Amino acid sequence: MTADTMKLEDELPVIDFAGIRGPESKNIREKIAKACEWGFFQVINHGIDASLMERVEEAYKEFFHLPVEEKQKYTTEGADYEGWCSAKLEPNPDEEENGFINRKTCEFMYHVVLSADPNHTRRVPKYPTALRPTVLEYMKQVKEAEENVLAAMSEALGLEAGSLRKCVAPADVSIRGNFYPLQTADNIVGSVPGHSDMSMITFLQADKVPGLEIKKDDRWVRVKPLPKAFIVNMGDCIEVLSNGRFRSVEHRAYGNDTQERVSLASFYVPSKAATIGPVEEILDELHPPRFRYANYGDLLKTFFKKGADGKGYVEALHIKT
Ligand code: OGA
Numbered sequence: 001m002t003a004d005t006m007k008l009e010d011e012l013p014v015i016d017f018a019g020i021r022g023p024e025s026k027n028i029r030e031k032i033a034k035a036c037e038w039g040f041f042q043v044i045n046h047g048i049d050a051s052l053m054e055r056v057e058e059a060y061k062e063f064f065h066l067p068v069e070e071k072q073k074y075t076t077e078g079a080d081y082e083g084w085c086s087a088k089l090e091p092n093p094d095e096e097e098n099g100f101i102n103r104k105t106c107e108f109m110y111h112v113v114l115s116a117d118p119n120h121t122r123r124v125p126k127y128p129t130a131l132r133p134t135v136l137e138y139m140k141q142v143k144e145a146e147e148n149v150l151a152a153m154s155e156a157l158g159l160e161a162g163s164l165r166k167c168v169a170p171a172d173v174s175i176r177g178n179f180y181p182l183q184t185a186d187n188i189v190g191s192v193p194g195h196s197d198m199s200m201i202t203f204l205q206a207d208k209v210p211g212l213e214i215k216k217d218d219r220w221v222r223v224k225p226l227p228k229a230f231i232v233n234m235g236d237c238i239e240v241l242s243n244g245r246f247r248s249v250e251h252r253a254y255g256n257d258t259q260e261r262v263s264l265a266s267f268y269v270p271s272k273a274a275t276i277g278p279v280e281e282i283l284d285e286l287h288p289p290r291f292r293y294a295n296y297g298d299l300l301k302t303f304f305k306k307g308a309d310g311k312g313y314v315e316a317l318h319i320k321t
């Protein structure tokens with residue numbers, strides 16, 4: 001697990017969203033589009049309220065600190081795999097991994113917070129009481145910032161600003177709170193294994209304790225996040241929709257032995273009814289489709305069954321020539 005010590009923050013593009021609606025708008029949107037081709041960037045002045053970021057992180061931390069018996073009431077279930085998941089609950093906790101998390105100590109909680117399905121019921125935990133209202137408000141703000149990025153990407157593809165959003169509408173926005181407890185002599189540190197996200201795009205809040213690693217030119221490099229920044233990455237769906245112009249990037253994350261770590265990954269995901277495939281307007285004789293078309297709901301089912309698989313899901317749709 002030796003990550004390269006090279007400082008990725010020297011390379012990771014930083015985008016300042018301030019002025020996205022002013023005269024600088026065109027410049028900023030062009031920068032965003034360029035960074036999306038890279039696959040990963042950090043965004044500052046993103047419009048998401050700083051105190052809300054703190055409060056939502058605190059609420060997740062408080063939940064993860066609850067006794068196992070309380071957390072177990074929310075064990076992952078149902079078609080959306082929502083709830084709390086810990087490798088500790090596996091029949092054989094010494095197993096190297098359960099698809100989503102490695103080793104004994106890592107846990108996460110996943111919820112579709114803004115669902116387009118009117119019948120969807122949110123099983124966000126009752127405790128801490130601040131969690132539900134805080135995460136709801138947080139996701140609304142994150143969704144808006146995500147749609148700003150998607151608009152810039154649509155324009156970069158020569159499409160109308162709302163195009164990518166419309167291709168996958170009505171989108172869901174979900175959040176995965178990851179908890180990496182402190183590593184101790186008898187507590188092996190947990191990790192999230194190498195994967196690319198299935199989403200269109202992901203906003204990751206992890207600005208306090210480093211631990212995220214990105215696969216860049218076949219090397220794993222660690223990201224040092226800027227305070228109050230979000231780390232934005234492209235998901236598999238956008239790689240397919242953009243016919244490979246925007247790239248999802250493999251990443252993984254670890255805890256450590258000096259500080260516990262909480263990260264919040266907010267996924268902008270297509271409607272389950274959406275067809276995922278290259279947007280037709282960007283195809284022509286010189287640019288034939290490089291990916292097959294698939295139903296997003298079906299892709300998601302396979303993902304929940306198989307777990308993390310590097311860039312396996314996007315590769316499975318790749319048309320080999
Ligand atoms: C994820 C993820 C990274 C982290 O939840 O999809 O990549 O830093 N998390 O926890």
Ligand code: NI
Nearest residue numbers: 196197251265
């Ligand atoms: Ni991820």
